[in-house]
Amino acid sequence: DAKTTQPNSMESNEEEPVHLPCNHSTISGTDYIHWYRQLPSQGPEYVIHGLTSNVNNRMASLAIAEDRKSSTLILHRATLRDAAVYYCIPSNNAGNMLTFGGGTRLMVKP
Amino acid sequence: DAGVIQSPRHEVTEMGQEVTLRCKPISGHNSLFWYRQTMMRGLELLIYFNNNVPIDDSGMPEDRFSAKMPNASFSTLKIQPSEPRDSAVYFCASSLQGSAYEQYFGPGTRLTVT
Numbered sequence: 745d746a747k748t749t750q751p752n753s754m755e756s757n758e759e760e761p762v763h764l765p766c767n768h769s770t771i772s773g774t775d776y777i778h779w780y781r782q783l784p785s786q787g788p789e790y791v792i793h794g795l796t797s798n799v800n801n802r803m804a805s806l807a808i809a810e811d812r813k814s815s816t817l818i819l820h821r822a823t824l825r826d827a828a829v830y831y832c833i834p835s836n837n838a839g840n841m842l843t844f845g846g847g848t849r850l851m852v853k854p
Numbered sequence: 855d856a857g858v859i860q861s862p863r864h865e866v867t868e869m870g871q872e873v874t875l876r877c878k879p880i881s882g883h884n885s886l887f888w889y890r891q892t893m894m895r896g897l898e899l900l901i902y903f904n905n906n907v908p909i910d911d912s913g914m915p916e917d918r919f920s921a922k923m924p925n926a927s928f929s930t931l932k933i934q935p936s937e938p939r940d941s942a943v944y945f946c947a948s949s950l951q952g953s954a955y956e957q958y959f960g961p962g963t964r965l966t967v968t
Contacts (some may be wrong), residue, residue, distance in 0.1 A: 782897075786961065787858075787945045787959030787960055788957075788959050790957065790958070831897075841887075841899060842957060844896060845896070
């Protein structure tokens, strides 16, 4: 599995954009990059995934570096409900197994 | 769709007792996963099934743990005998097979072994 490096925690102000970085320098050429988040006392929740191109959905945007060794999850306007642990996960080629690391704890201030 | 359903939501048991956790995946999903989450170890994959067949159980901690998936709509994770160090939140997730598909997690079962 590709190893990932994420900051342990980040802070943001409500209504401001948030950029959550992830380094995955050992990612293989066919691994997807998944982002999940876990709100307090809940199971993880899918946010977004991509392979090479930048991706957008209703929750967030995913910017993938050209060399695929890093990616950034972008929340365009953080809300208090976005306070969660965000996990960056390159997928396993053997299937769709996900290996969760420590993630980034995002705190959103009103 | 009701999402992934897990039962019970909370379980408190004494050391040595058998514990059975249950999961109903989302209808139509053919992959099912069992995870365990603790403060010390984070979120760990225990086992996963494709089309009801166990594919990778390398995360199962020891022989006291066993998982079954008798049909596409039901899976169990059993711990026998349970120990205090098994205390954790156990999550079940389901998805369509393939690395491009997202996993949907259940609400989890909080297990406390005293």
